[in-house]
Each structure stands twice: as C-alpha cells, then as structure tokens.
Amino acid sequence: MSDALRPRALRLIRLLSRPGFHLFLTGALMVLGFVLAHRLSERSGREELSALSTERLELYASNLAAELGRHASLPSLLAIAPTLQALLQTPDDAEARRAASQMLARVNVRAGTHQIFVTNPQGQVLTASEALSAPARLAEALAQGRTHFFAADANTGSTDFYLLYPLRQSGVIVVRFNLAPLEATWVDLGARTQGERILVADDQDVVIMSSVQAWKYTVLGHADPSRRQALQASARYPQAIGADLELPASLEAHQGQQVLLPFPGAKPMLAQQRQIVPLGLRLVALSDLTEVRRRAQLAAWGGAAFGASIGLLVLYLSSRRRALRQLTQAQTDLRQAHAQLEQLVDSRTAELRQTNEALKTQIAQRLQTEGELLQASKLAVLGQMSAGLSHEVNQPLTALRALARNSIRLLESGRQDAVTTNLRLMDDMVERMSQITRQLKSFARKADEQVAGSAPLLACVRNALLLLEHRSRALDVQALVDLPTGLRVRAEANRLEQVLVNLFGNAIDAMQGEPERQLRVQAQSLDAGRRVQIKVQDSGAGVSDEQLQHLFEPFFTTKPAGEGLGLGLVISAKIVDEFGGRLRAERLPQGMSFEFDLDVETWEQADV
Missing domain, CATH: 3.30.565.10 (Histidine kinase-like ATPase, C-terminal domain)
Structure with missing residues (x-):
C-alpha cells in the first residue's frame, strides 16, 4: 500500500470501528429488514388469501347454480300433463282450472317449491297452486322472452327465483322458489368465520343476496339520485335502495383488489368477484385483510430483528457464535411457522375440493335419476311377471323330463319312430323356452336414451x-x-x-x-x-x-x-x-x- 493511501485506509478503519457507525448500520439494516419483510409477507398473505377466496367463490357459485337448477326439469315434466294441456285448450273452463290448480298444489308440495302457476302470454294467471297475484316483473320478463328472473318478496324482503317455461299452446308455466334458506347458510357461515362476506348482485348492480343482512339492496358502485329514483320506481326491490358500497366496477376473480367500505369502523378488505353469465349475476367475496396485515407486521418486526442481528454481528465480532445461534433458531421458528401455515392452507383446500366433488356427484346422480327410473319400471314389470314365467318354463321342463324317460324305455323296446316323435316334441319345447328367455333378456337390458x-x-x-x-x-x-x-x-x-x-x-x-x-x-x-x-x-x-x-x-x-x-x-x-x-x-x-x-x-x- 502506498504512503498516500495509507492515511485514508486508517481513517476508514477508525470510522468503521466507531460505535456510532455500527449503530447507524444496525438501524439501517433494521429499517431495510422491516420494509422488505413487511412487503414480502403482505404480498404472500394476499396471494394465499386470494387463492383461498377464489376457491370459495367457485364453491359458492356451484352451490348457487345447483340450488337454482334443482327444479329446472319440473316445468318440462308439467308441460306434458294432460290436465294442463286441457286447461290451455279451454282456459275459460272453471272445472279445468280447478283440476289444474289441485294438480299444481300436489306437485308444489311434493317438489318443495313455493308456488307453481300457469299464465297466458300476456302474464294473466290462469291457474295456480294457491291464490296469488302475478309478480310485477312477470309481464316484463315475458315480453323480453326470458326463461328466468329474480324478484324480491314484498312481505319478507327475501329473494325469489322464477323459472319460465313457454308452452306451444300459448301459455307459460312459472315455478317460484325462495332463496332464503341458501342465504341463511351464508349468514351463518359469515357469523362463524367473521373474515369473509359474500354478496350477489343482479344486472343493475343491486345486492339481492348477502351474508350481511344490512347490505341487502345496496348498490355495489355509486348511484346518483336519478339512478336511485329509477331503481326504486322499477318495483324490483321491496324497500328503499341502501347506501353505496363504492366497489370498483371491474374486479378480477384471481387477483383481488383492496377496498374500504364507506361505513364507520370499516376495515380494509380484499374484493374478488365471479361472473355468473347465464343468470346475469355478480358473485362478490370480501375477505378481511386484518390477519394478513397482522402477519405482515409480525414478519416486518422479524425482518427488523434479523437486520439488527446482522448489525450486532458486525458490531460485536466477539459474540459471533452466540449471534449465529440466535439467528439459526429464529430461522427455524420461521420455517416451522411457515410449514404449519402451508399445512393449514393445504388442509382447508383439500376440504373445499372434497366438498366441491361431493356437490358435483350429487348433480350427476340427479341427472341419472330419470334413466334409472325407466329401468326400475322395467324391472318392476319383470318382477310382476316372474311367477307366471316360472310356471310357463316349469311346465315344458316337466314335460321334457317325462319325454326323456319315456324315450329311454322306447329305445330299450326298439320303438325308433316313437323316440323320434318324442325328440321333436322336446325340441319344440326347448325352442319355446329359448324364445321366452331371449325376449326377457332383450326386455331387461338398459336401452339407449x-x-x-x-x-x-x-x-x-x-x-x-x-x-x-x-x-x-x-x-x-x-x-x-x-x-x-x-x-x-x-x-x-x-x-x-x-x-x-x-x-x-x-x-x-x-x-x-x-x-x-x-x-x-x-x-x-x-x-x-x-x-x-x-x-x-x-x-x-x-x-x-x-x-x-x-x-x-x-x-x-x-x-x-x-x-x-x-x-x-x-x-x-x-x-x-x-x-x-x-x-x-x-x-x-x-x-x-x-x-x-x-x-x-x-x-x-x-x-x-
């Protein structure tokens, strides 16, 4: 080292050996560790929460679609009922209306729906399972050629779903069932978790179902006074339109967006949505970010501690072994906590997937019910015929046994012509039994739909x-x-x-x-x-x-x-x-x- 550089090196060594510099370095490392750990932990927590919320959104969407599709085939089955066809041919016949009303009342009770009624193309009720007046949205839905719509129950404030099935005889079958039981399960789940809120908004961005009852009939975005007046005048909702939730118009399903609802004491939440296009609905999930932020703060303090450890390691070279041992222990604890968190997430993810598979299996079983009912009817007919068919087959078997024994005696006595006659009779009987069994096998097999x-x-x-x-x-x-x-x-x-x-x-x-x-x-x-x-x-x-x-x-x-x-x-x-x-x-x-x-x-x- 040259004489000119030596003084500078000595001053740098003296600077690095001063306690104030090491304290400054320790503070800088603490701040850097705090910021990096907080950002990384918050990003990781939001990604995990977003993935978990996405799977729950799929589960809620499947549950909602299954509930709405549970009675999808009922109107088509009612359409072929002779009682309804007779009513549509003579809609002014009081006896035909009474018979159709009684039949619809029985089907309504057995199917578990709330109301079933038949209207003409103008929306006038011809007959119903019980006395009612047509909902306000029915005429609008018929004019638009829609097959379903949502409407609010003016008495209870809950949401009703209406299925419309047009008939060739100029009529419409309407099936109504209430979504309050499904909404009650969401409310119960929201009360137990305290970390997730579910909203379902219609094509006007008005909340029609929610796990928080106070948010029903609020607006997802922002509604000016003229739009509020138009929504209230539409008669689609049973009460005044609530406050604006001021959620963004476009929310992604897999990348959540942080929002803050305009309510006193509201906490930041992660908002995600899933579009249900066939029904014209938006399913929005709001997940509480409090736990993510708490973990980020803990991780940030851990990062600050890590930075302080590095600074103290440089400051106190003499205590290097003890500082390394503490750092190793801190890393081990962090890995264990991370492993436990991953195990918990995997366990909950597996439970959600298992529930989703169970729902898919139930839907597939319902689709197979019709085919199994056809086959069960055929097997029931075969069961009713079993006693007669057994008698039908037992008589030829008894005759075959007698003819066989007779043929043996005839052979012993040398009467070949009589044996030939017996064999022909036996062949005819075997052919008859074969014909019966062939037809039974053909009838019993499951036919192609x-x-x-x-x-x-x-x-x-x-x-x-x-x-x-x-x-x-x-x-x-x-x-x-x-x-x-x-x-x-x-x-x-x-x-x-x-x-x-x-x-x-x-x-x-x-x-x-x-x-x-x-x-x-x-x-x-x-x-x-x-x-x-x-x-x-x-x-x-x-x-x-x-x-x-x-x-x-x-x-x-x-x-x-x-x-x-x-x-x-x-x-x-x-x-x-x-x-x-x-x-x-x-x-x-x-x-x-x-x-x-x-x-x-x-x-x-x-x-x-």
Whole structure:
C-alpha cells in the first residue's frame, strides 16, 4: 500500500470501528429488514388469501347454480300433463282450472317449491297452486322472452327465483322458489368465520343476496339520485335502495383488489368477484385483510430483528457464535411457522375440493335419476311377471323330463319312430323356452336414451305379447293384432316394447272379471303415410271421468295398494314424447283406448 493511501485506509478503519457507525448500520439494516419483510409477507398473505377466496367463490357459485337448477326439469315434466294441456285448450273452463290448480298444489308440495302457476302470454294467471297475484316483473320478463328472473318478496324482503317455461299452446308455466334458506347458510357461515362476506348482485348492480343482512339492496358502485329514483320506481326491490358500497366496477376473480367500505369502523378488505353469465349475476367475496396485515407486521418486526442481528454481528465480532445461534433458531421458528401455515392452507383446500366433488356427484346422480327410473319400471314389470314365467318354463321342463324317460324305455323296446316323435316334441319345447328367455333378456337390458334407427312395429308388438302370454292365456284373453308386416317406425325398439308392455299389462288387468276379454292392436295412417297412429284397445271396465283426468299424473293408480306405483303411464308418455309423439287415453263404450302416433320409416303396405 502506498504512503498516500495509507492515511485514508486508517481513517476508514477508525470510522468503521466507531460505535456510532455500527449503530447507524444496525438501524439501517433494521429499517431495510422491516420494509422488505413487511412487503414480502403482505404480498404472500394476499396471494394465499386470494387463492383461498377464489376457491370459495367457485364453491359458492356451484352451490348457487345447483340450488337454482334443482327444479329446472319440473316445468318440462308439467308441460306434458294432460290436465294442463286441457286447461290451455279451454282456459275459460272453471272445472279445468280447478283440476289444474289441485294438480299444481300436489306437485308444489311434493317438489318443495313455493308456488307453481300457469299464465297466458300476456302474464294473466290462469291457474295456480294457491291464490296469488302475478309478480310485477312477470309481464316484463315475458315480453323480453326470458326463461328466468329474480324478484324480491314484498312481505319478507327475501329473494325469489322464477323459472319460465313457454308452452306451444300459448301459455307459460312459472315455478317460484325462495332463496332464503341458501342465504341463511351464508349468514351463518359469515357469523362463524367473521373474515369473509359474500354478496350477489343482479344486472343493475343491486345486492339481492348477502351474508350481511344490512347490505341487502345496496348498490355495489355509486348511484346518483336519478339512478336511485329509477331503481326504486322499477318495483324490483321491496324497500328503499341502501347506501353505496363504492366497489370498483371491474374486479378480477384471481387477483383481488383492496377496498374500504364507506361505513364507520370499516376495515380494509380484499374484493374478488365471479361472473355468473347465464343468470346475469355478480358473485362478490370480501375477505378481511386484518390477519394478513397482522402477519405482515409480525414478519416486518422479524425482518427488523434479523437486520439488527446482522448489525450486532458486525458490531460485536466477539459474540459471533452466540449471534449465529440466535439467528439459526429464529430461522427455524420461521420455517416451522411457515410449514404449519402451508399445512393449514393445504388442509382447508383439500376440504373445499372434497366438498366441491361431493356437490358435483350429487348433480350427476340427479341427472341419472330419470334413466334409472325407466329401468326400475322395467324391472318392476319383470318382477310382476316372474311367477307366471316360472310356471310357463316349469311346465315344458316337466314335460321334457317325462319325454326323456319315456324315450329311454322306447329305445330299450326298439320303438325308433316313437323316440323320434318324442325328440321333436322336446325340441319344440326347448325352442319355446329359448324364445321366452331371449325376449326377457332383450326386455331387461338398459336401452339407449337416444332414438337411433327404426323399429319393426309388428315384431315389437309380438315380443310384448310374448312376455305377457302367461297372463293372457290364464285369463283367456283374445289378442287381435291388425298391423302390416312391413311397417317400421322411428323409435328405439327396446323402449317401444316397454311402452307396449305397460299398455298391454294395464289392459289385461282391466279385463279381469269381464265376460269378454279382447285386446286389439291397430294402426292407422296419418299425414299421407308419413306418420302412423297405434291404438291399444281393451274390453275392460274402463275408468271414470275423474280418474281419466289424472291417468298421466305421477304416482296415480287405480290398482289396489301394493300392486302398482302409478309410474307406468307417466314413463310411457315421456318415452313417446321423446319419440316425437303423444300418448292419449279415450273411453270406449266398453273398455279403454290408448293411442299414440310415431314417424314412419318404411311402410310397404299402404292400407292398414
């Protein structure tokens, strides 16, 4: 080192060795550690809180969508009810209105909805499950061609959801159910967590559901006096519009934004939203940042302590081992705390995912209910036929046993011709049993829900009669089939046979105790041969006018208790409706006639 630089180096060493410099260095390191640790911890905490809130938003959205879609298929099932169709054909008939009202009241109780009613295209109520006046928004929704809308209950202040289903006969089925139970679960969850608030806003940015009751019917953004007056005049809300929450107009789902609500004592919160486009809703989650800030402050003080440790390490070189040991211990504690936090977050994330999977499974099971109900009806028919079919198969088996023993004796006596005759009889009996079992296997298999290809009508009728032959033969039923051999219809054969088995079985049940038992199956050309009408008629006792109005309602049956579920005609009507036809019932002077029409694939004989 040169003589010129040596004085400067000595002054620098003396400066670095002064206590004041080390105190300044320690203070600077403390400030730097405090700022960096606070920023990093706050960023990490906000990211974790944002991720957790995003998953909860998805869970709330799935829960809301599942609740709103729970009754989505109810209007379409009601649309095929003969009682409602009769009302729409004669809307001024008081008896038709009374019958439809009674049917809607029963369905309303069983389905767990609040109201079901039918209106004309102008929104005038034709019939309802209970006395009511049409909601103010109904006419507006019908004019706009909407399939659903939200409206507030003027009595309770809760939110109602209305499902609209237009009918071809110039009418609309409306199903109303209340969202107060779902909102109550949110309120209970918000009361227990004290860290998250959920809001649901409509297309006017007015809160219609909230885990905080005081925030209902407030405005998410800012509403000037003219807009407030317009919202209040719209009659969409049962009370005065509340204060402005002044939330930003655009909130991201995965990157939350810090907001401060304009309320006394309000704390900073992380706001995130999820758009539910089909329903025109905004689902907003507000998460409390108090815990994140508290952890950031703790981390900041930890960073300041770390900086002070570095400064003290430089200041007190003599205590290096003790300072390193303290630093190592502090780092270990920090890692343990971080590991515990990650474990807690992973555990809660796993619980949320498990809950989400359970909700998806429930939705899938509800979608499968309709197909399983169709298969259960077929298995119920097979169960009812099991005793007769076992007798049908047991008789040939007994005859086969007798013929086999007889053939052995004939062989011993050398009578070859008689043995040949016995073998032919045995072959015929085996072929008959094989035919019955083949048809049973075909009928029992689960049919494809989609209509594919075409089905030979005469073969389907014969297969259905074969399954019920033991019952018809026991009652001496005369089956008269008047169908062309080349007629093929657009339908799935297995499901068409299920319809025919249900109709034939009902006809045989109706003819018990009658002196004349005739079952007729006829076909009549429609629409210049493009469609065909199939008629199934019996000579039974028939049903009364009141029973005729309820034949196609679920769980309605004229059979004694334990002999029928009342689902056969409902399922048959739905299958025919999916084939593009309609199942109808008509009283005859003696017996009943069930008719349905299908598209024709080929018809080799034009005259039936």
